[in-house]
Amino acid sequence: MPAHQVKRIAAQRSRRKFGQVGAGRVKAHFAGIVHGEVQRFLLPGLGAMNFVMHGALGGGVTRSLALDAHGKSLSSAILDIELG
Template sequence: MLLRDLAHARAGDKGDTSSIGVIAYRAEDYARLERLLTPERVRAHFSGIVHGEVRRYALPGIGALNFVMEGALGGGVTRSLALDAHGKCLASAMLEIELPDEA
């Protein structure tokens, strides 16, 4: 299944850093996201786009994970040559992550 089936997301930008909030639709799915959606998994998904560190902050109270990805915006929003210089579309790209079906 895709992450999209369990969660929604929004991307923000600051300089060359993209931050993406990933939010479980249902509170009971949060633990699963926390287990499966590791910074390593996210970094691998964005290889070729994200060139720096990926940090993850957990907000269990609202069932959300916040990913902060450095070196993700082609040197920074204002000088990036990318069509989507802000990396707004990265939130949807995040939801493409494949998750194993739970046994």
């Protein structure tokens, strides 16, 4: 199969997966942690998404008493969302 067809098929699959993980679904998944808006930014060239979860760090890095003040473990927890 030519490389351009492989890339096109991969892009179609990524768009389908992207559609399953929206801002509302991420906010519901982190219901006890996120107290503000969730924004989703697509990075289709990378086959990735970036989520900004407002109000998730208890006032910000310098004010939070959380062990993970930067929220880096949240990126691992988002992998628990099952895709169909």
